[in-house]
Amino acid sequence: MKIDNNQLLRFTTAGSVDDGKSTLIGRLLFDSKSIFEDQIKAVENTSSKKGYEGIDLALFTDGLRDEREQGITIDVAYRYFTTPKRKFIIADTPGHIQYTRNMVTGASTANAAIILIDARHGVIEQTKRHAFIASLLHIPHVIVCVNKMDLVDYAEETYNQITKAFEEFSSKMVIKDFRVIPISALHGDNVVNRSENMSWYLGATLLHTLETLHISSDINKVDARFPVQTVIRPQRDGFLDYRAYAGRLPSGILRTGDEVTVLPSGFTSSIKSIQGPSGKLEEAVAPMSVAIELSDDIDVGRGDMIARSNNKPEASQDIEVMLCWLDDAAAGPRTKYTIMHTSNEQTAMIKEVIYKIDINTLGRINDDNELRMNDICKVRIRTTKPLMIDSYRENRNTGSIILIDNTTNETVAAGMIVS
Structure with a gap:
């Protein structure tokens, strides 16, 4: 080879x-x-x-x-x-x-x-x-x-x-x-x-x-996902020239003319133009950073996601996650944290500890709801607004989350979405 x-x-x-x-x-x-x-x-x-x-x-x-x-x-x-x-x-x-x-x-x-x-x-x-x-x-x-x-x-x-x-x-x-x-x-x-x-x-x-070693790219080339990081509103002579949405394409390919849906709102449009660092592009390929202009005037903001209309991620407020607890302080169900997923940041709560993993046997430990440092467990998380998710197995970028303590601003957990 x-x-x-x-x-x-x-x-x-x-x-x-x-x-x-x-x-x-x-x-x-x-x-x-x-x-x-x-x-x-x-x-x-x-x-x-x-x-x-x-x-x-x-x-x-x-x-x-x-x-x-x-x-x-x-x-x-x-x-x-x-x-x-x-x-x-x-x-x-x-x-x-x-x-x-x-x-x-x-x-x-x-x-x-x-x-x-x-x-x-x-x-x-x-x-x-x-x-x-x-x-x-x-x-x-x-x-x-x-x-x-x-x-x-x-x-x-x-x-x-x-x-x-x-x-x-x-x-x-x-x-x-x-x-x-x-x-x-x-x-x-x-x-x-x-x-x-x-x-x-x-x-x-x-x-x-x-x-x-054969290195296969871990970038999902099929599912186009574009989390919006910021809205660009350039002005000319005091008037709004156009509106574009900037961010990094973590997976898939988007092309000018593609029919897309903005999530979680569900509004549809098409891609009018794609701007890269050196000018206009006909297509954006992961992991490029670009700005996308839509054909219709839709209310889009940071944390929203643009995807092809025929291939959309799941929008859900209840997600199951394999979680690795990173914090010295223990936690349990009903504790609220800030969840970060792509460019989306909002409040979330650990609703339920489904089971923990016995690291020696890989067996499941039930009826233990307290999360301690280094614990690996499956949990159910409830968010205040829907997240646009894929399973981690299919897409590392849209399938991963972190939890942040609102008081200390420490990252307390990292998780892989399973459904």
Whole structure:
């Protein structure tokens, strides 16, 4: 398969504390020659001062550690590197269980997820939680790296046991593609270069896997959805020249002349013109930012949505959502929040907790209505006005929501619409 060397792969890393994420990313950057010489020299000097015989690879990615120790909040750290075959963005999230919520942020735009497992500990709760979040977010590729194989004498039996345990757990979820790679990030086994210590492993290295993954666009190209962000009213000689509606087309294609419906009002019209940054366009293709002028004078404002009349999203005030609770403070039904969905912002209430997920068994927990940090649950939300929605499975943009605490202005939950 021919790989486009201009193609960008976004991937997230996840793992429990001390599973070796920083060392793995450092090894990827170092062995792929993606680090400048002055950075290498600085890390070599720091490593020498700390008494290391070689380079402490974690220092390449732990530059933000001092900021964390000073109490500065670090949600997700993004790293960039390039190889001759592909460009990469890494979303590196903290490993502590209280930062599981950060994986939702880091993984929301990812094409792939790397989940680290310590070979000595095997599949633990955090592994299951990260795998389940990857499944919820419909990340196409999951790469399980069984790290620290050097500490179990590179034993094939250990690798096989962990692979079997992960396969049994993942069979309960929807993960399109996953691979399991035995590595030692510290010594470089199977990260960029093949391991001489694990000749029994016949699969690809981590970097080769990342370079050859097939990236399919997660943009829905069929369902045209245009959430209005603002109304443009240019004037000429003191009079209104025309009225257009600006925003970003998150999915589908809109063309001049298309019959469209404005939601939630239900009024219909046709597209008179489409304006892009460089002038008029015959069509707008996701994810372009454009301004649309309609043929009829319709009352349209921020939060409304323009869609083709023969292909409209559902307009609903009662929606069911798979919710990941992100806040330290617990919540329960009948609590009111601000819900944000595309350009729409309004008041919403958690009407009912339908069930919570037991992360170890993936079974349902009923009759527990209190939402606590890191809880993953299915809830029913009631909004003050209709939202124009699709299921998250069909459209990431119109199928996702966040909830904001009205008092603290903190984001307390992220959700994927299921109906």
